[in-house]
Amino acid sequence: MTQREEGPDVGRLERRLGKCMYELATESRLVRAGLKDTSEMSAIIERYADLYEPEVVRFAEQAYRSAADTDACERRRRLYLALLDFAMERPIAALRDALAERLLRRFVEVDGESINYYALQPRIAKEPDADKRDRLFDALGHAQAEANPARQEILATTLSELCRFGYPDYVGYCSEVKQLDYNRFAENLRPLDQLTSETYFRSYGALVERTTGRQWPGLRQCHGWYVSSLSQHDAAFTPDRLIESAWATLRDLGIDPDALTNIHIDAEDRDKKNPRASCYDADAPREVHLLVRPRGGWSDYSSFFHELGHALHFGLTSPRLPFAYRRLAVSNGLTETYAYLFQSLVRNDGWMTDYLGIAPDIAQEVGRQAWLLDLALLRRYLGKIKYELQLYQDPLNANRNSSAYVSILGQITGFSYPAEAYMDDVDPWLYVADYLRAWFGEAQLNGYLTSHYGNRWYKDPQAGRLLRELWRSGVKMDAEAMLSELGCRPFDIGPLAQRYEGL
Structure with a gap:
């Protein structure tokens, strides 16, 4: 042009x-x-x-x-x-x-130890002592409560700016930007809650009680974080195999990791480095950064492979695309779909056996537990979107919204949520829906790859060729358009609900 x-x-x-x-x-x-x-x-x-x-x-x-x-x-x-x-x-x-x-x-003192605010949640997730988890969680709640006035000021200023530019409604603005009817989307999610409830409260509940030694539902949210770390399997997920297993997977897909010189890996261990893996699209595809601080454990692998999916999407975008189709996504549902796809490998028992040498029977049990964790996270996000849509009906009403947060999240997850987190647990611009769109997208994309290339699609260069072709289009399409090109029906809850059956 x-x-x-x-x-x-x-x-x-x-x-x-x-x-x-x-x-x-x-x-x-x-x-x-x-x-x-x-x-x-x-x-x-x-x-x-x-x-x-x-x-x-x-x-x-x-x-x-x-x-x-x-x-x-x-x-x-x-x-x-x-x-x-x-x-x-x-x-x-x-x-x-x-x-x-x-x-x-901000540092908190717990049992004579000084811990930074940002280190609290990962610390809780790895803390085997349930009573100490409670004390750490109390400290986190105090810090969250202190920060709530600042978060309220940020939200109030955001609402004021929206009005200044002619958008009096937060949800309406997000709908225009991301081209999604949020209320209809939330309504379409209701059957997913019903279809997964029995498996969740039966099978995930058994995992919670077995892991924590405490009765559930009604446990505080912090104990769910500990369950989600799958710490009992940490020995099988060593830090030295993390990047090695990822690169071996890429090679089997026909992707040479040594040729990905535009994707910069920062694996240095620094005291102030955030322990959770992250990806930065500085200038796709010219410069992409993947940060990791290998500690080992299943949750470490899970977060790294998630961010690897982002990095591959951004790093293998065609440089010939116009700026808008390289850098300006309609929503993040598409890139989160690719992130979830690679994260799903760490739940795949075949992948665990092939790349980490885990015995098949153990890999199957780890995979089953990991899919239960995925179901738990999905149900949490079903609660989050319901809460956030209520939040923006009266966004500055602290008493109303903190009560709604505790009630809605508690009912759908079975955990006791702290009122102090009602602002901290909200991502801007309804990002919660981007994640939910990706849950649909990953289930359908994974199903497509499995049906065309088998259960071990991650070992088939033809599957890698398809993924590279999808990544080349950058962010031109949204997740639903990409799925439509593969013959999938957008927002089809069937593939997502079916993967949790029999757990």
């Missing part, structure tokens, strides 16, 4: 936005990797303030609404919404930085 067809300033806006996104991703990565003590996201946003002036946002909107063809219209729509998002983020960024820095410096 020529510059005249694209518009005189659209290309410049895309290039400058790309630079801003690169700097923000780099800043976030450096802090998470333990290479910087303080976040300066707000300073970066201010350096690019020319991008977010009202007249620039209005120009981008006019360019989108006056586009001559469907493709240009979609690319300009994404540019407009990205600029709008940053324009609204500008007064919020300093508030986020202040909260992040405050929590980085």
Whole structure:
């Protein structure tokens, strides 16, 4: 497309936005990797303030609404919404930085030990002493309660900015951006709750009681974190095999990990490095970062393979795609689908035997327990979307919303949730629905790969070829469009519900 067809300033806006996104991703990565003590996201946003002036946002909107063809219209729509998002983020960024820095410096004292706020949840997940888990959880709750006024201020400022740009309704704005009717989507999820309830409360409940030695339902949420770590199987998932097993899998798929020089692996062990694996799309596909701090254990493998799925998607995107189709996703449902696909390998008993040498009978039991954990997480997210849609009906009513959080999450998960977490447990812009879309997507994509390439599709280069072809399209499609191209029916709960049968 020529510059005249694209518009005189659209290309410049895309290039400058790309630079801003690169700097923000780099800043976030450096802090998470333990290479910087303080976040300066707000300073970066201010350096690019020319991008977010009202007249620039209005120009981008006019360019989108006056586009001559469907493709240009979609690319300009994404540019407009990205600029709008940053324009609204500008007064919020300093508030986020202040909260992040405050929590980085927040330590709690438990049994004479000083523990950083961000280390509390992973510490609880690995703590074998149930009474100490409770004490750690109490400390976390106190810190969450202290942070709630700051989170309320961030939300209030977000709502004010939405109104300033003509969007009085938070859910309505998310619907326009991500092209999803959230209330209808939530209604379509109700049968999934019913179809999985019996298996969950019977089989997952037995796993909880066996692992914790306590009666359930009614246990505090922190004990669910411990169950989800599958610590009893840690010896089979050694840290030295983590990256090795991933690279061996890629080679069997016909993907040479040594050729992925654009995907940078940071496996260094630093005191301030976040222990959970993460992926940063700094400038797909030119520069992608995968952070990992190998500790070993099933949960370590699970989080790493999840982030590996993101990294492969971003790193194998075609560089020839327009900026909008490389960097500006409609939602994160698509990339989360690929992340869930690779994470599912760590639940696959055949994969565990093939790459980690785990005995088949043990691998089958680990796999069964891991799928029960997946079901538990799915039901938690079914509760989260129900709660968050209620939250945004009256978002600043703290008493109402904290009570709703405890009630809704407790009913669907069987765990006792703390009221103090009602703000901390919410991701911006209804990301909860992106995850749920990915649950549908992964079940269908995994089913497609299995039906065409067998239960060990991860060893078939033809399956790898298909995945590479899908990844080449970047974020041009959403998850449902990708699935439709494979002949799958979007939002089909059947494949997802069926995988939990017989557990």
